[in-house]
Amino acid sequence: MDSLRRKAQQLLESKEVDCIIGYNEGSSGNVHAGFITTPGQAEKLIFDDRCKQNLGVYLTKHEVMRLGKLAIVAPVPVMRTVLILTYECQIVENSVKVLGIGLDGQFLDFNEYADIEKYLTDHCNEHPEEDKKLIEKISAMSVEERWDFWHETLKPCIKCFACRQACPMCYCVRCQVECNQPQWIPVQSSELGNMEWHFMRAMHLAGRCTGCGDCGRSCPLGIPVHLLTFKMSDVVLDNFNTKAGLTIKEPSTLSTYKANDKETFIR
């Protein structure tokens, strides 16, 4: 953590970056995102087990972009986020300085995104064990049980869209859920509308999810919506052998194809 603070201070002193997005100590033992703009503030930066939020979500926000050249404290999911956003032309390659935090908690200083690619080839994050178990449990149910499970689970959803706002991949200025001609998904919370919304979100994130789990953590009702996107990551890995955000050179799974993609159900 000291090396992270030292690096942050040095970056701000040399005016190499104008703002560092990192984690700060909040109230009642919580952490929150902090925007460090002076060298003196660098010691406020922290990193520990509580720092789970995907800070990449701020990179596409206009008010943050206006702060100048950015650096970001990046655990593995954030590194992957940066690479996807670069491929999707939301940020320019090497424009955001990445202060990496490895899987073992070590500070990693990346000069360019090619170094991140190299690091990620053998240090990719996996889904947490409890989520893996839940996904297995749901997968073992019958189709009807699964329908009932999701119906009951998603029923309390109030459509606050916190899952969308927390996700760095959901950066569309106008989400399909806000389109009303035609109206794809009802605005208000309704049983079918909730299913449709979460179905759509999972489809749009298939092959783009970095596995940070922020959607599930941000849900005020504690609905495990991240299981849907995690499952999609598994499906994409099984069928196309790709993981999102490991390179800036390849398009995401659903925006490309291979002539020899294998399936067993098309007659």
Added chain:
Amino acid sequence: MSDFTPKITAFVCNWCTYAGADLTGTSRMKYSANVKIIRFPCTGRVDFMLLLKAFDNGADGIIVSGCHPNDCHYTSGNFHARRRWIVFRNLCDFMGIDSRRITFSWVSAAEGGKWAEIVNSTTEKVIELGPYKRYSQISKDGFINEFEKGTING
């Protein structure tokens, strides 16, 4: 279930399957009349939300059909669609939407017989599975319906 007449929606591409279905007709081949065909420019155009909307509106089964791989009028539309359907089917399974009711197929403009077979076999299967109430029911029970019926003031 013998008096059950399933509703089947077919999303087909203009260039291959629609022409194929035309051939079925001009060849005077009889096939199940339960199918309602919707013509699209390409299978790549078939948004997954349309399939969900079909179930919502009371479809008991769905057929999605287009050109064989490498035959797409737009070169790669069906390849993109294939990837999308692989992911879509898995998500349907995971969320408990009955993917047995959705038939995916490649039917070329020359395969009138295959189209008749696809429709007939899908109809048989859907009759066997019975009406698909689970999906459309929750929209009937939902808020919008209450609103439309006027039981909720607003």
